[in-house]
Amino acid sequence: xxxxxxxxxxxxxxxxxxxxxxxxxxxxxxxxxxxxxxxxxxxxxxxxxxxxxxxxxxxxxxxxxxxxxxxxxxxxxxxxxxxxxxxxxxxxxxxxxxxxxxxxxxxxxxxxxxxxxxxxxxxxxxxxxxxxxxxxxxxxxxxxxxxxxxxxxxxxxxxxxxxxxxxxxxxxxxxxxxxxxxxxxxxxxxxxxxxxxxxxxxxxxxxxxxxxxxxxxxxxxxxxxxxxxxxxxxxxxxxxxxxxxxxxxxxxxxxxxxxxxxxxxxxxxxxxxxxxxxxxxxxx
Numbered sequence: 001x002x003x004x005x006x007x008x009x010x011x012x013x014x015x016x017x018x019x020x021x022x023x024x025x026x027x028x029x030x031x032x033x034x035x036x037x038x039x040x041x042x043x044x045x046x047x048x049x050x051x052x053x054x055x056x057x058x059x060x061x062x063x064x065x066x067x068x069x070x071x072x073x074x075x076x077x078x079x080x081x082x083x084x085x086x087x088x089x090x091x092x093x094x095x096x097x098x099x100x101x102x103x104x105x106x107x108x109x110x111x112x113x114x115x116x117x118x119x120x121x122x123x124x125x126x127x128x129x130x131x132x133x134x135x136x137x138x139x140x141x142x143x144x145x146x147x148x149x150x151x152x153x154x155x156x157x158x159x160x161x162x163x164x165x166x167x168x169x170x171x172x173x174x175x176x177x178x179x180x181x182x183x184x185x186x187x188x189x190x191x192x193x194x195x196x197x198x199x200x201x202x203x204x205x206x207x208x209x210x211x212x213x214x215x216x217x218x219x220x221x222x223x224x225x226x227x228x229x230x231x232x233x234x235x236x237x238x239x240x241x242x243x244x245x246x247x248x249x250x251x252x253x254x255x256x257x258x259x260x261x262x263x264x265x266x267x268x269x270x271x272x273x274x275x276x277x278x279x280x281x282x283x284x
Contacts, residue, residue: 001082002036005059010146013066014114015075016051022058024050024088030121031094031216031248034060035224038073040084046070047221047243049118050089051147060086063117063146090224091247094122094214097189098129105188106132108181110174110202112194113139116146118216119193123154134158136177138198142168174198175205182209189214192251196260203251215251217242219263233259 006018024034033049046068052061066072077083098104107126111119116137127133135155139145141163152159160177161169170177174194181187182205192202193216206213219242222228231242234255240246 001084002086003082004077004079005057007077007079010063011144013075014063014144014146015066016061016063016146017074017077018054018057018059018061019083019086020058021060021086021088024086025053025055025058025060028053028060028089029093030096030125031118032089032091033118033247034062034086034088035090035221036062036074036083036087037085038070038077038083043073043084044070045085045222045224047090047218047224049216049247051117051120053121063114065114087224090243092245094125094191094248096122096125096129098126098131104130104132106134106186107189107191108134108136108178108187110136110178110190110192110194110198111138111151112174112192112198113144114146115192115194115198115216115218116151119191120147120150120154122191122193123151127154132158134160134181136160136162136174137169138162138174138194139168140164173201175201178202179205182206182211187211190251191216191248193218196256196263199251200254200256200260203254203256207252213251214248215254216247217249217254217259218247219259233262 003020008016028050033047035045035047037043048062050060051063064071066075109119109123135151162174190206190213192199199215203213219231221231221243224243226241226244235249236253
């Protein structure tokens, strides 16, 4: 059992939880994730990226959005409640520029919506390795930004805020400042995490400039070992499994249209499960 130590609601449907998981906190690396269950008997297994970890406290931080039945149930749990299962750390860690003999450079981190949370430990590690880190954060409006203060500590004046409605930072899409930075030159690498459509267009924006671009994929997962095949994607014409081969891949090689089509395969079932949770009074 993994006890919930702290909980905070960041916006209407985004929550932050600190959960006891000492072994995971000790071993996790930037870019890795966990798979958890909320209900031991009936609950599905869902992947959540580790937003932060505290080795001394033996805890990991999870930031999630209520988009389905399980995340809705999770949002109703409180401090002192226990999760029946948290498995991890899973996935391949991020390859941090500046380590293993590689020279540091200028890395642009593009996070959209809840994707800013898993970007946090990656940006931290990049900064610690001596890289210049520019962070572009995108959201529909100012109220939907998460971890803004934490990211500002890392990027300082190199933090760029973009909102759909112009309520904070500049109005537009994250690809606007990304293209501008690439046009100026000096960008060595781009890492993007967020909605698949956003990551697809980030890849399209950087490809003409030949800038290495890495995307962290958020596909459907069940077992986290590559056995179920639910998370399979096509990368450079080859079949890959996000849970064991990823979650990070060359964004220029990902078949984004296939991935997004597969992610929508269970939409009717997900909607029915969400409606069942609401009718049962689990979430109001």
